[in-house]
Amino acid sequence: MNVLIILGHPNSDxxxxxxxxxxxxxxxxxxxxxFFHDLYKEAFNPVQNSLNNSKDDDIEQYCSELAYSDGIIIIHPNWWGQPPAIVKGWLDRVFLPDVAYTFIDGANDNLIPKGLLKAHTALVLNTSNTSEEIEEKIYKDPLETIWKNRVFHFCGISNFKRINYSVMKDSNIEQRKVWLSELRKLVGTYFPKE
Ligand SMILES: Cc1cc2nc3c(=O)[nH]c(=O)nc-3n(C[C@H](O)[C@H](O)[C@H](O)COP(=O)(O)O)c2cc1C
Structure with missing residues:
Protein backbone atom coordinates (compact mmCIF):
# COMPACT_ATOMS: atom_id res chain seq x y z
CA MET A 1 0.00 0.00 0.00
CA ASN A 2 0.95 3.65 -0.39
CA VAL A 3 0.22 5.93 2.53
CA LEU A 4 0.35 9.71 2.42
CA ILE A 5 1.36 11.49 5.65
CA ILE A 6 0.89 15.27 5.87
CA LEU A 7 2.38 17.05 8.88
CA GLY A 8 1.73 20.69 9.75
CA HIS A 9 3.61 21.82 12.87
CA PRO A 10 6.49 24.31 12.94
CA ASN A 11 8.58 22.70 15.73
CA SER A 12 10.58 19.58 14.94
CA ASP A 13 10.57 18.53 18.64
CA PHE A 35 4.78 9.70 0.93
CA PHE A 36 5.85 11.97 3.79
CA HIS A 37 5.43 15.75 3.78
CA ASP A 38 6.50 18.02 6.62
CA LEU A 39 4.86 21.12 5.14
CA TYR A 40 6.85 23.66 7.21
CA LYS A 41 10.16 21.96 6.43
CA GLU A 42 9.30 21.94 2.74
CA ALA A 43 8.17 25.60 2.97
CA PHE A 44 4.94 24.62 1.23
CA ASN A 45 3.32 27.68 -0.34
CA PRO A 46 -0.27 27.71 1.02
CA VAL A 47 -1.45 30.69 -1.01
CA GLN A 48 -3.85 30.03 -3.85
CA ASN A 49 -2.94 32.89 -6.14
CA SER A 50 -5.25 32.26 -9.04
CA LEU A 51 -8.34 30.25 -9.84
CA ASN A 52 -7.99 28.56 -13.17
CA ASN A 53 -8.45 25.00 -14.29
CA SER A 54 -4.79 24.09 -14.55
CA LYS A 55 -2.61 22.79 -11.74
CA ASP A 56 0.33 24.91 -10.62
CA ASP A 57 3.66 23.15 -11.25
CA ASP A 58 4.60 23.13 -7.56
CA ILE A 59 1.59 21.01 -6.58
CA GLU A 60 1.66 18.36 -9.34
CA GLN A 61 3.51 15.90 -7.12
CA TYR A 62 1.19 16.52 -4.12
CA CYS A 63 -1.87 15.91 -6.31
CA SER A 64 -0.58 12.69 -7.85
CA GLU A 65 0.40 11.30 -4.45
CA LEU A 66 -3.03 12.17 -3.05
CA ALA A 67 -4.75 10.40 -5.93
CA TYR A 68 -2.41 7.39 -5.74
CA SER A 69 -2.57 6.79 -1.97
CA ASP A 70 -4.41 3.89 -0.33
CA GLY A 71 -4.39 5.69 3.01
CA ILE A 72 -4.12 9.32 4.08
CA ILE A 73 -2.91 10.57 7.46
CA ILE A 74 -3.12 14.27 8.39
CA ILE A 75 -1.40 15.54 11.55
CA HIS A 76 -1.64 19.07 12.95
CA PRO A 77 -2.47 21.06 16.10
CA ASN A 78 -5.82 22.72 16.72
CA TRP A 79 -5.37 26.43 15.96
CA TRP A 80 -8.60 28.35 16.58
CA GLY A 81 -10.62 25.25 15.87
CA GLN A 82 -8.99 25.00 12.45
CA PRO A 83 -5.90 23.58 10.80
CA PRO A 84 -2.84 25.87 10.70
CA ALA A 85 -2.85 28.00 7.53
CA ILE A 86 -0.16 25.89 5.89
CA VAL A 87 -2.39 22.79 6.12
CA LYS A 88 -5.46 24.72 4.99
CA GLY A 89 -3.46 25.95 2.00
CA TRP A 90 -2.42 22.39 1.16
CA LEU A 91 -6.11 21.43 1.25
CA ASP A 92 -7.15 24.41 -0.89
CA ARG A 93 -4.48 23.85 -3.52
CA VAL A 94 -4.24 20.04 -3.70
CA PHE A 95 -7.84 18.76 -3.24
CA LEU A 96 -8.80 19.87 -6.73
CA PRO A 97 -11.76 18.98 -8.90
CA ASP A 98 -10.92 15.90 -11.02
CA VAL A 99 -8.28 14.97 -8.43
CA ALA A 100 -10.29 14.66 -5.19
CA TYR A 101 -13.90 15.07 -6.37
CA THR A 102 -16.14 15.82 -9.32
CA PHE A 103 -19.82 16.53 -9.94
CA ILE A 104 -22.17 14.22 -11.79
CA ASP A 105 -25.60 14.92 -13.23
CA GLY A 106 -28.50 14.17 -10.92
CA ALA A 107 -32.27 14.52 -11.15
CA ASN A 108 -33.82 17.93 -11.91
CA ASP A 109 -30.59 19.30 -13.36
CA ASN A 110 -28.92 19.06 -9.97
CA LEU A 111 -25.23 18.35 -9.76
CA ILE A 112 -24.23 15.68 -7.26
CA PRO A 113 -20.75 15.59 -5.76
CA LYS A 114 -18.79 12.38 -6.32
CA GLY A 115 -15.61 11.60 -4.42
CA LEU A 116 -12.64 10.45 -6.48
CA LEU A 117 -10.07 9.50 -3.86
CA LYS A 118 -9.17 5.83 -3.95
CA ALA A 119 -7.79 5.71 -0.37
CA HIS A 120 -9.70 3.28 1.82
CA THR A 121 -8.86 5.08 5.07
CA ALA A 122 -8.29 8.62 6.29
CA LEU A 123 -6.80 9.19 9.72
CA VAL A 124 -6.59 12.68 11.25
CA LEU A 125 -4.47 13.29 14.36
CA ASN A 126 -4.86 16.58 16.21
CA THR A 127 -3.47 18.04 19.42
CA SER A 128 -5.17 20.69 21.53
CA ASN A 129 -5.29 22.35 24.93
CA THR A 130 -9.05 22.15 25.41
CA SER A 131 -10.74 19.39 27.39
CA GLU A 132 -12.96 17.00 25.43
CA GLU A 133 -16.04 18.19 27.34
CA ILE A 134 -15.51 21.90 26.60
CA GLU A 135 -14.53 21.19 22.98
CA GLU A 136 -17.74 19.28 22.31
CA LYS A 137 -20.18 21.32 24.42
CA ILE A 138 -18.92 24.85 23.79
CA TYR A 139 -16.96 24.81 20.54
CA LYS A 140 -18.72 21.86 18.80
CA ASP A 141 -15.40 20.39 17.67
CA PRO A 142 -15.14 22.11 14.25
CA LEU A 143 -12.11 20.03 13.22
CA GLU A 144 -14.27 16.88 13.28
CA THR A 145 -16.78 18.49 10.93
CA ILE A 146 -14.13 19.91 8.62
CA TRP A 147 -12.12 16.72 8.12
CA LYS A 148 -14.82 14.07 8.45
CA ASN A 149 -17.83 15.57 6.70
CA ARG A 150 -16.58 18.41 4.63
CA VAL A 151 -13.37 16.93 3.27
CA PHE A 152 -13.15 13.14 3.42
CA HIS A 153 -16.79 12.05 3.07
CA PHE A 154 -17.14 14.57 0.25
CA CYS A 155 -14.09 13.10 -1.48
CA GLY A 156 -15.30 9.50 -1.17
CA ILE A 157 -13.61 8.17 1.97
CA SER A 158 -16.07 6.81 4.52
CA ASN A 159 -13.58 4.93 6.69
CA PHE A 160 -12.58 7.99 8.70
CA LYS A 161 -10.97 8.12 12.11
CA ARG A 162 -9.84 11.16 14.05
CA ILE A 163 -8.01 11.29 17.35
CA ASN A 164 -7.76 14.52 19.32
CA TYR A 165 -4.94 14.41 21.86
CA SER A 166 -5.73 16.72 24.79
CA VAL A 167 -5.06 18.41 27.10
CA MET A 168 -1.53 18.75 25.70
CA LYS A 169 -0.27 21.32 28.20
CA ASP A 170 -1.17 19.02 31.12
CA SER A 171 0.17 15.82 29.56
CA ASN A 172 3.39 14.28 30.88
CA ILE A 173 5.96 12.06 29.18
CA GLU A 174 4.27 8.88 30.42
CA GLN A 175 0.92 9.88 28.99
CA ARG A 176 2.54 10.77 25.66
CA LYS A 177 4.31 7.42 25.52
CA VAL A 178 0.98 5.66 26.03
CA TRP A 179 -0.61 7.75 23.25
CA LEU A 180 2.23 6.87 20.85
CA SER A 181 2.05 3.20 21.73
CA GLU A 182 -1.74 3.13 21.15
CA LEU A 183 -1.26 4.94 17.86
CA ARG A 184 1.33 2.38 16.71
CA LYS A 185 -1.24 -0.40 17.28
CA LEU A 186 -4.04 1.49 15.55
CA VAL A 187 -1.92 2.29 12.50
CA GLY A 188 -0.92 -1.38 12.36
CA THR A 189 -4.58 -2.41 12.13
CA TYR A 190 -5.23 0.00 9.24
CA PHE A 191 -2.03 -0.89 7.39
CA PRO A 192 -1.16 -4.45 8.46
CA LYS A 193 1.88 -6.45 7.40
CA GLU A 194 1.61 -7.60 3.78
C1 LIG B 1 -2.25 30.16 16.95
C2 LIG B 1 -2.69 29.12 17.96
C3 LIG B 1 -4.04 28.88 18.12
C4 LIG B 1 -4.47 27.89 19.02
N1 LIG B 1 -5.81 27.65 19.15
C5 LIG B 1 -6.23 26.64 19.95
C6 LIG B 1 -7.61 26.32 20.05
O1 LIG B 1 -8.47 26.93 19.41
N2 LIG B 1 -7.98 25.31 20.86
C7 LIG B 1 -7.07 24.60 21.59
O2 LIG B 1 -7.45 23.69 22.31
N3 LIG B 1 -5.74 24.87 21.50
C8 LIG B 1 -5.30 25.87 20.72
N4 LIG B 1 -3.96 26.15 20.62
C9 LIG B 1 -3.00 25.29 21.38
C10 LIG B 1 -2.40 24.21 20.46
O3 LIG B 1 -3.40 23.36 19.95
C11 LIG B 1 -1.36 23.40 21.25
O4 LIG B 1 -0.30 24.26 21.59
C12 LIG B 1 -0.80 22.24 20.47
O5 LIG B 1 -1.81 21.33 20.15
C13 LIG B 1 0.30 21.52 21.25
O6 LIG B 1 0.88 20.50 20.43
P1 LIG B 1 2.47 20.27 20.41
O7 LIG B 1 2.83 19.83 21.81
O8 LIG B 1 2.74 19.21 19.39
O9 LIG B 1 3.09 21.61 20.09
C14 LIG B 1 -3.51 27.15 19.78
C15 LIG B 1 -2.14 27.42 19.60
C16 LIG B 1 -1.73 28.39 18.71
C17 LIG B 1 -0.24 28.65 18.54
Missing part, protein backbone atom coordinates in the same frame (compact mmCIF):
# COMPACT_ATOMS: atom_id res chain seq x y z
CA UNK A 14 6.76 18.78 18.94
CA UNK A 15 4.42 15.95 19.87
CA UNK A 16 2.93 16.37 16.39
CA UNK A 17 6.29 15.35 14.94
CA UNK A 18 6.40 12.36 17.29
CA UNK A 19 2.94 11.31 16.05
CA UNK A 20 4.09 11.59 12.43
CA UNK A 21 7.29 9.62 13.04
CA UNK A 22 5.34 6.90 14.86
CA UNK A 23 2.99 6.53 11.89
CA UNK A 24 5.83 6.56 9.40
CA UNK A 25 7.88 3.96 11.33
CA UNK A 26 4.95 1.55 11.81
CA UNK A 27 3.75 1.77 8.22
CA UNK A 28 7.25 1.29 6.82
CA UNK A 29 7.90 -1.59 9.22
CA UNK A 30 4.72 -3.26 7.90
CA UNK A 31 6.11 -3.17 4.38
CA UNK A 32 4.22 -0.23 2.88
CA UNK A 33 5.44 2.88 1.08
CA UNK A 34 5.07 6.31 2.63
Missing amino acids: SFNHALAETCRAQITQNGHSV
Whole structure:
Protein backbone atom coordinates (compact mmCIF):
# COMPACT_ATOMS: atom_id res chain seq x y z
CA MET A 1 0.00 0.00 0.00
CA ASN A 2 0.95 3.65 -0.39
CA VAL A 3 0.22 5.93 2.53
CA LEU A 4 0.35 9.71 2.42
CA ILE A 5 1.36 11.49 5.65
CA ILE A 6 0.89 15.27 5.87
CA LEU A 7 2.38 17.05 8.88
CA GLY A 8 1.73 20.69 9.75
CA HIS A 9 3.61 21.82 12.87
CA PRO A 10 6.49 24.31 12.94
CA ASN A 11 8.58 22.70 15.73
CA SER A 12 10.58 19.58 14.94
CA ASP A 13 10.57 18.53 18.64
CA SER A 14 6.76 18.78 18.94
CA PHE A 15 4.42 15.95 19.87
CA ASN A 16 2.93 16.37 16.39
CA HIS A 17 6.29 15.35 14.94
CA ALA A 18 6.40 12.36 17.29
CA LEU A 19 2.94 11.31 16.05
CA ALA A 20 4.09 11.59 12.43
CA GLU A 21 7.29 9.62 13.04
CA THR A 22 5.34 6.90 14.86
CA CYS A 23 2.99 6.53 11.89
CA ARG A 24 5.83 6.56 9.40
CA ALA A 25 7.88 3.96 11.33
CA GLN A 26 4.95 1.55 11.81
CA ILE A 27 3.75 1.77 8.22
CA THR A 28 7.25 1.29 6.82
CA GLN A 29 7.90 -1.59 9.22
CA ASN A 30 4.72 -3.26 7.90
CA GLY A 31 6.11 -3.17 4.38
CA HIS A 32 4.22 -0.23 2.88
CA SER A 33 5.44 2.88 1.08
CA VAL A 34 5.07 6.31 2.63
CA PHE A 35 4.78 9.70 0.93
CA PHE A 36 5.85 11.97 3.79
CA HIS A 37 5.43 15.75 3.78
CA ASP A 38 6.50 18.02 6.62
CA LEU A 39 4.86 21.12 5.14
CA TYR A 40 6.85 23.66 7.21
CA LYS A 41 10.16 21.96 6.43
CA GLU A 42 9.30 21.94 2.74
CA ALA A 43 8.17 25.60 2.97
CA PHE A 44 4.94 24.62 1.23
CA ASN A 45 3.32 27.68 -0.34
CA PRO A 46 -0.27 27.71 1.02
CA VAL A 47 -1.45 30.69 -1.01
CA GLN A 48 -3.85 30.03 -3.85
CA ASN A 49 -2.94 32.89 -6.14
CA SER A 50 -5.25 32.26 -9.04
CA LEU A 51 -8.34 30.25 -9.84
CA ASN A 52 -7.99 28.56 -13.17
CA ASN A 53 -8.45 25.00 -14.29
CA SER A 54 -4.79 24.09 -14.55
CA LYS A 55 -2.61 22.79 -11.74
CA ASP A 56 0.33 24.91 -10.62
CA ASP A 57 3.66 23.15 -11.25
CA ASP A 58 4.60 23.13 -7.56
CA ILE A 59 1.59 21.01 -6.58
CA GLU A 60 1.66 18.36 -9.34
CA GLN A 61 3.51 15.90 -7.12
CA TYR A 62 1.19 16.52 -4.12
CA CYS A 63 -1.87 15.91 -6.31
CA SER A 64 -0.58 12.69 -7.85
CA GLU A 65 0.40 11.30 -4.45
CA LEU A 66 -3.03 12.17 -3.05
CA ALA A 67 -4.75 10.40 -5.93
CA TYR A 68 -2.41 7.39 -5.74
CA SER A 69 -2.57 6.79 -1.97
CA ASP A 70 -4.41 3.89 -0.33
CA GLY A 71 -4.39 5.69 3.01
CA ILE A 72 -4.12 9.32 4.08
CA ILE A 73 -2.91 10.57 7.46
CA ILE A 74 -3.12 14.27 8.39
CA ILE A 75 -1.40 15.54 11.55
CA HIS A 76 -1.64 19.07 12.95
CA PRO A 77 -2.47 21.06 16.10
CA ASN A 78 -5.82 22.72 16.72
CA TRP A 79 -5.37 26.43 15.96
CA TRP A 80 -8.60 28.35 16.58
CA GLY A 81 -10.62 25.25 15.87
CA GLN A 82 -8.99 25.00 12.45
CA PRO A 83 -5.90 23.58 10.80
CA PRO A 84 -2.84 25.87 10.70
CA ALA A 85 -2.85 28.00 7.53
CA ILE A 86 -0.16 25.89 5.89
CA VAL A 87 -2.39 22.79 6.12
CA LYS A 88 -5.46 24.72 4.99
CA GLY A 89 -3.46 25.95 2.00
CA TRP A 90 -2.42 22.39 1.16
CA LEU A 91 -6.11 21.43 1.25
CA ASP A 92 -7.15 24.41 -0.89
CA ARG A 93 -4.48 23.85 -3.52
CA VAL A 94 -4.24 20.04 -3.70
CA PHE A 95 -7.84 18.76 -3.24
CA LEU A 96 -8.80 19.87 -6.73
CA PRO A 97 -11.76 18.98 -8.90
CA ASP A 98 -10.92 15.90 -11.02
CA VAL A 99 -8.28 14.97 -8.43
CA ALA A 100 -10.29 14.66 -5.19
CA TYR A 101 -13.90 15.07 -6.37
CA THR A 102 -16.14 15.82 -9.32
CA PHE A 103 -19.82 16.53 -9.94
CA ILE A 104 -22.17 14.22 -11.79
CA ASP A 105 -25.60 14.92 -13.23
CA GLY A 106 -28.50 14.17 -10.92
CA ALA A 107 -32.27 14.52 -11.15
CA ASN A 108 -33.82 17.93 -11.91
CA ASP A 109 -30.59 19.30 -13.36
CA ASN A 110 -28.92 19.06 -9.97
CA LEU A 111 -25.23 18.35 -9.76
CA ILE A 112 -24.23 15.68 -7.26
CA PRO A 113 -20.75 15.59 -5.76
CA LYS A 114 -18.79 12.38 -6.32
CA GLY A 115 -15.61 11.60 -4.42
CA LEU A 116 -12.64 10.45 -6.48
CA LEU A 117 -10.07 9.50 -3.86
CA LYS A 118 -9.17 5.83 -3.95
CA ALA A 119 -7.79 5.71 -0.37
CA HIS A 120 -9.70 3.28 1.82
CA THR A 121 -8.86 5.08 5.07
CA ALA A 122 -8.29 8.62 6.29
CA LEU A 123 -6.80 9.19 9.72
CA VAL A 124 -6.59 12.68 11.25
CA LEU A 125 -4.47 13.29 14.36
CA ASN A 126 -4.86 16.58 16.21
CA THR A 127 -3.47 18.04 19.42
CA SER A 128 -5.17 20.69 21.53
CA ASN A 129 -5.29 22.35 24.93
CA THR A 130 -9.05 22.15 25.41
CA SER A 131 -10.74 19.39 27.39
CA GLU A 132 -12.96 17.00 25.43
CA GLU A 133 -16.04 18.19 27.34
CA ILE A 134 -15.51 21.90 26.60
CA GLU A 135 -14.53 21.19 22.98
CA GLU A 136 -17.74 19.28 22.31
CA LYS A 137 -20.18 21.32 24.42
CA ILE A 138 -18.92 24.85 23.79
CA TYR A 139 -16.96 24.81 20.54
CA LYS A 140 -18.72 21.86 18.80
CA ASP A 141 -15.40 20.39 17.67
CA PRO A 142 -15.14 22.11 14.25
CA LEU A 143 -12.11 20.03 13.22
CA GLU A 144 -14.27 16.88 13.28
CA THR A 145 -16.78 18.49 10.93
CA ILE A 146 -14.13 19.91 8.62
CA TRP A 147 -12.12 16.72 8.12
CA LYS A 148 -14.82 14.07 8.45
CA ASN A 149 -17.83 15.57 6.70
CA ARG A 150 -16.58 18.41 4.63
CA VAL A 151 -13.37 16.93 3.27
CA PHE A 152 -13.15 13.14 3.42
CA HIS A 153 -16.79 12.05 3.07
CA PHE A 154 -17.14 14.57 0.25
CA CYS A 155 -14.09 13.10 -1.48
CA GLY A 156 -15.30 9.50 -1.17
CA ILE A 157 -13.61 8.17 1.97
CA SER A 158 -16.07 6.81 4.52
CA ASN A 159 -13.58 4.93 6.69
CA PHE A 160 -12.58 7.99 8.70
CA LYS A 161 -10.97 8.12 12.11
CA ARG A 162 -9.84 11.16 14.05
CA ILE A 163 -8.01 11.29 17.35
CA ASN A 164 -7.76 14.52 19.32
CA TYR A 165 -4.94 14.41 21.86
CA SER A 166 -5.73 16.72 24.79
CA VAL A 167 -5.06 18.41 27.10
CA MET A 168 -1.53 18.75 25.70
CA LYS A 169 -0.27 21.32 28.20
CA ASP A 170 -1.17 19.02 31.12
CA SER A 171 0.17 15.82 29.56
CA ASN A 172 3.39 14.28 30.88
CA ILE A 173 5.96 12.06 29.18
CA GLU A 174 4.27 8.88 30.42
CA GLN A 175 0.92 9.88 28.99
CA ARG A 176 2.54 10.77 25.66
CA LYS A 177 4.31 7.42 25.52
CA VAL A 178 0.98 5.66 26.03
CA TRP A 179 -0.61 7.75 23.25
CA LEU A 180 2.23 6.87 20.85
CA SER A 181 2.05 3.20 21.73
CA GLU A 182 -1.74 3.13 21.15
CA LEU A 183 -1.26 4.94 17.86
CA ARG A 184 1.33 2.38 16.71
CA LYS A 185 -1.24 -0.40 17.28
CA LEU A 186 -4.04 1.49 15.55
CA VAL A 187 -1.92 2.29 12.50
CA GLY A 188 -0.92 -1.38 12.36
CA THR A 189 -4.58 -2.41 12.13
CA TYR A 190 -5.23 0.00 9.24
CA PHE A 191 -2.03 -0.89 7.39
CA PRO A 192 -1.16 -4.45 8.46
CA LYS A 193 1.88 -6.45 7.40
CA GLU A 194 1.61 -7.60 3.78
C1 LIG B 1 -2.25 30.16 16.95
C2 LIG B 1 -2.69 29.12 17.96
C3 LIG B 1 -4.04 28.88 18.12
C4 LIG B 1 -4.47 27.89 19.02
N1 LIG B 1 -5.81 27.65 19.15
C5 LIG B 1 -6.23 26.64 19.95
C6 LIG B 1 -7.61 26.32 20.05
O1 LIG B 1 -8.47 26.93 19.41
N2 LIG B 1 -7.98 25.31 20.86
C7 LIG B 1 -7.07 24.60 21.59
O2 LIG B 1 -7.45 23.69 22.31
N3 LIG B 1 -5.74 24.87 21.50
C8 LIG B 1 -5.30 25.87 20.72
N4 LIG B 1 -3.96 26.15 20.62
C9 LIG B 1 -3.00 25.29 21.38
C10 LIG B 1 -2.40 24.21 20.46
O3 LIG B 1 -3.40 23.36 19.95
C11 LIG B 1 -1.36 23.40 21.25
O4 LIG B 1 -0.30 24.26 21.59
C12 LIG B 1 -0.80 22.24 20.47
O5 LIG B 1 -1.81 21.33 20.15
C13 LIG B 1 0.30 21.52 21.25
O6 LIG B 1 0.88 20.50 20.43
P1 LIG B 1 2.47 20.27 20.41
O7 LIG B 1 2.83 19.83 21.81
O8 LIG B 1 2.74 19.21 19.39
O9 LIG B 1 3.09 21.61 20.09
C14 LIG B 1 -3.51 27.15 19.78
C15 LIG B 1 -2.14 27.42 19.60
C16 LIG B 1 -1.73 28.39 18.71
C17 LIG B 1 -0.24 28.65 18.54
